[in-house]
Amino acid sequence: MKPRAIVFAYHNVGVRCLQVLLARGVDVALVVTHEDNPTENIWFGSVAAVAAEHGIPVITPSDPKSPELRAAVSAARPDFIFSFYYRHMLPVELLALATRGAYNMHGSLLPKYRGRVPTNWAVIHGETETGATLHEMAARPDAGAIIAQTPVPILPDDTAAQVFDKVTVAAEQTLWRVLPSLLAGEAPHLPNDISHGSYYGGRKxxxxxxxxxxxxxxxxxxxxxxxxxxxxxxxxxxxxxxxxxxxxxxxxxxxxxxxxxxxxxxxxxxxxxxxxxxxxxxxxxxxxxxxxxxxxxxxxxxxxxxxxxxx
Missing domain, CATH: 3.10.25.10 (Formyl transferase, C-terminal domain)
Known part of the structure; x- marks a missing residue:
């Protein structure tokens, strides 16, 4: 039987990682994404469009704590929950519905740059390297055990958009590489020592x-x-x-x-x-x-x- 997953996703990382799950034979029972904000510059790909192409049901709840969302996730009986650049924190009660674990793809080399817009913050601080990290979701943001990471360079004249393109590829590579062992229950769960990292909020x-x-x-x-x-x-x-x-x-x-x-x-x-x-x-x-x-x-x-x- 194929492993069943519910995917919370948005943006280019959401598009590519959803496609990796499908390519690896995961049964994606439901996709949860966001309604595009008409005031935002939508320069990235559509998770909803990819899901529609594959006949996957899509919902766009405004509140991740709503009883309706919990009921939908519970009804799907997921083995796994994945979050790929979904913009809301998921409550632990929701994560617990995944019998084999809940995992998030974050755009930095955790524990560095936990929180919002990690690629932009890395460029602001003059970093020469960042990457993508698949980690276990926990009550605190970006604090769960690390499953796998892939680094990418930040060149001296790279813009955040150029770095984000690299991070998107790193996220795809990370998930592709580790997913077989994760599905087999053999993936490593490495320490994520947040005392050695940093946390940053969103930017206006x-x-x-x-x-x-x-x-x-x-x-x-x-x-x-x-x-x-x-x-x-x-x-x-x-x-x-x-x-x-x-x-x-x-x-x-x-x-x-x-x-x-x-x-x-x-x-x-x-x-x-x-x-x-x-x-x-x-x-x-x-x-x-x-x-x-x-x-x-x-x-x-x-x-x-x-x-x-x-x-």
């Missing part, structure tokens, strides 16, 4: 506000961490809001450093001076106005804020 668009008095590397990490398709790092200047969509940390001495911290324009482009005197070259600057965005040239930027140009 306002958290992308740039403080140009910070060191250039810190500013650049923020720009990379929230670059599109995320809301972006922004600054307000002359009554206008500008979002830095693409940038590059300049080599010391490559650009002027004798100017005050903030955005400046030259005949060749737009650049920023940071608190340590180091510069960032701005390759794409977007003007946000009345709910729309337009990419501005150096000349348009200078005109908008009526700033002098530097050669």
């Amino acid at each position: 668009p306002e958290d992308g506000r740039i403080d140009w008095t910070q060191p250039a590397q810190q500013v650049y990490n923020l720009i990379r961490a929230v670059a599109p398709p995320y809301p972006g790092a922004f600054t307000d200047l002359g009554g206008h809001r500008f979002m830095v969509a693409r940038a590059r940390l300049a080599a010391p001495g490559a650009l002027r450093s004798d100017l005050p911290a903030g955005l400046h324009v030259s005949d060749n482009g737009i650049f920023a001076i940071c608190g340590d005197g180091r510069a960032i070259a701005i390759h794409e600057l977007r003007h946000q106005h009345d709910g729309s965005e337009t990419v501005v040239t150096p000349a348009e930027f200078a005109q908008l804020i009526q700033t002098p140009r530097y050669s």
